[in-house]
Amino acid sequence: MTDADSPWLIVGLGNPGPEYAANRHNVGFMVADLLAERVGGRFKAHKARAQVVEGRIGAPGPGSRRVVVAKPMSFMNLSGGPTTALRDFYKVPVSHIVAVHDELDIDYGALRLKLGGGDNGHNGLKSITKSLGADYHRVRFGIGRPPGRMPVADFVLKDFSSAERKELGYFVDRAADAVEGLMVDGLERAQGTYNS
Numbered sequence: 001m002t003d004a005d006s007p008w009l010i011v012g013l014g015n016p017g018p019e020y021a022a023n024r025h026n027v028g029f030m031v032a033d034l035l036a037e038r039v040g041g042r043f044k045a046h047k048a049r050a051q052v053v054e055g056r057i058g059a060p061g062p063g064s065r066r067v068v069v070a071k072p073m074s075f076m077n078l079s080g081g082p083t084t085a086l087r088d089f090y091k092v093p094v095s096h097i098v099a100v101h102d103e104l105d106i107d108y109g110a111l112r113l114k115l116g117g118g119d120n121g122h123n124g125l126k127s128i129t130k131s132l133g134a135d136y137h138r139v140r141f142g143i144g145r146p147p148g149r150m151p152v153a154d155f156v157l158k159d160f161s162s163a164e165r166k167e168l169g170y171f172v173d174r175a176a177d178a179v180e181g182l183m184v185d186g187l188e189r190a191q192g193t194y195n196s
Contacts (some may be wrong), residue, residue: 023157038055084131116135
């Protein structure tokens with residue numbers, strides 16, 4: 001199987017459980033949920049300690065891409081284990097892995113797509129990089145910095161504010177579009193369209 005034929009693995013990062021569902025740290029799960037809806041699938045438990053949906057993204061024909069959308073069920077700081085197990089199970093090259101995650105150093109709602117790089121203190125990325133190396137794609141969803149002296153850990157584990165929630169659906173939709181754009185059009189074109 002060539003890289004062109006192999007599936008993409010989209011890993012939305014978050015923490016499992018209803019108490020975390022609306023946290024800033026779970027925006028990766030929110031994007032994964034929307035992508036699953038778009039491919040018309042339902043998440044199913046996978047032996048890799050993840051929920052997965054398989055399907056296709058993009059217009060039918062040569063523009064269509066096989067995709068596995070995943071939500072690791074291991075908690076954020078252990079995301080690397082399920083991601084690696086899914087990579088091995090689906091035989092996905094690292095160049096076809098996309099982590100969707102919250103990013104403190106970007107304003108709320110802004111997106112940045114990139115390939116490789118550091119983890120910027122993000123425990124989910126730290127875990128994946130430790131398992132896979134750094135050469136996977138990232139869709140970084142800006143959540144901004146905590147106000148005042150609020151500790152980062154408290155900020156990311158709080159729900160989006162009511163003001164933020166008014167636009168959250170739009171931003172999650174745009175992040176899902178960015179993931180699709182990355183798979184179908186390639187990184188540079190997707191960056192030109194979605195990096196803000």
